[in-house]
Amino acid sequence: xxxxxxxxxxxxxxxxxxxxxxxxxxxxxxxxxxxxxxxxxxxxxxxxxxxxxxxxxxxxxxxxxxxxxxxxxxxxxxxxxxxxxxxxxxxxxxxxxxxxxxxxxxxxxxxxxxxxxxxxxxxxxxxxxxxxxxxxxxxxxxxxxxxxxxxxxxxxxxxxxxxxxxxxxxxxxxxxxxxxxxxxxxxxxxxxxxxxxxxxxxxxxxxxxxxxxxxxxxxxxxxxxxxxxx
Amino acid sequence: xxxxxxxxxxxxxxxxxxxxxxxxxxxxxxxxxxxxxxxxxxxxxxxxxxxxxxxxxxxxxxxxxxxxxxxxxxxxxxxxxxxxxxxxxx
Numbered sequence: 317x318x319x320x321x322x323x324x325x326x327x328x329x330x331x332x333x334x335x336x337x338x339x340x341x342x343x344x345x346x347x348x349x350x351x352x353x354x355x356x357x358x359x360x361x362x363x364x365x366x367x368x369x370x371x372x373x374x375x376x377x378x379x380x381x382x383x384x385x386x387x388x389x390x391x392x393x394x395x396x397x398x399x400x401x402x403x404x405x406x407x408x409x410x411x412x413x414x415x416x417x418x419x420x421x422x423x424x425x426x427x428x429x430x431x432x433x434x435x436x437x438x439x440x441x442x443x444x445x446x447x448x449x450x451x452x453x454x455x456x457x458x459x460x461x462x463x464x465x466x467x468x469x470x471x472x473x474x475x476x477x478x479x480x481x482x483x484x485x486x487x488x489x490x491x492x493x494x495x496x497x498x499x500x501x502x503x504x505x506x507x508x509x510x511x512x513x514x515x516x517x518x519x520x521x522x523x524x525x526x527x528x529x530x531x532x533x534x535x536x537x538x539x540x541x542x543x544x545x546x
Numbered sequence: 547x548x549x550x551x552x553x554x555x556x557x558x559x560x561x562x563x564x565x566x567x568x569x570x571x572x573x574x575x576x577x578x579x580x581x582x583x584x585x586x587x588x589x590x591x592x593x594x595x596x597x598x599x600x601x602x603x604x605x606x607x608x609x610x611x612x613x614x615x616x617x618x619x620x621x622x623x624x625x626x627x628x629x630x631x632x633x634x635x636x
Binding site for chain 2: 490494515518531533536
């Protein structure tokens with residue numbers, strides 16, 4: 317599904333050069349659940365941003381579903397990831413001015429889906445995350461756990477093959493965090509590939525494989541469990 | 547609850563901590579080790595980043611396979627040691 321070869325990312329500003337990722341060689345299979353761990357500043361989020369085509373490498377290669385996407389420009393990257401990738405962030409990143417329904421609906425508008433189909437799909441996904449009764453509420457009227465469930469509903473509404481989650485439980489208490497992790501595990505069980513950055517060993521234990529980053533390098537990989545067959 | 551944060555007084559940078567957690571329901575014991583890896587002599591080196599990574603990789607690959615690496619932690623900015631948390635495989 318995803319593959320990198322000697323992937324390197326360098327941030328440059330005036331006289332300072334920071335190597336965020338150095339010669340990373342990784343592959344993520346379709347249907348896999350991968351956790352990326354490592355100390356703060358080791359390059360986890362940078363790697364996730366490149367995986368999600370929000371950023372591009374300084375050198376090396378990146379293939380997304382067998383397409384070489386290394387050198388796509390910003391517009392091409394936006395078009396390419398639309399409908400294919402769902403993002404879940406630590407701080408939820410919901411639009412405060414939009415209701416729960418309209419937040420979740422947003423990716424379908426960009427995809428040009430008809431009004432009737434949008435309503436059907438949003439209703440269905442809100443039922444799945446147990447928030448159908450809060451569809452008219454605004455983000456500030458929800459708890460942190462509920463906001464993250466809305467964010468996950470928005471991430472999966474376009475049926476993406478890949479979900480990228482950056483510290484999805486980082487702002488949640490343990491009960492709500494557990495619920496979010498169960499939701500991600502369920503999505504993975506249904507066939508969605510998940511790559512998750514986390515500081516939490518307990519969350520990482522849900523993954524098939526844990527990749528440890530240190531100073532921008534992959535230092536070890538730990539296979540936790542086999543993927544579901546088929 | 548899925549994680550417990552344990553404050554430990556006087557754990558110096560170079561010291562190893564060993565923890566044993568007994569779960570009362572089924573009498574299961576989980577063992578953890580917090581290791582300290584010295585980076586002092588790498589300071590000032592031109593290839594410090596590469597050497598740090600090589601040292602961590604070598605340390606992890608030569609560690610007893612009875613233990614699995616759970617987490618790598620930088621203790622603080624510019625610290626001389628990094629910490630590695632291991633859990634004994636059951």
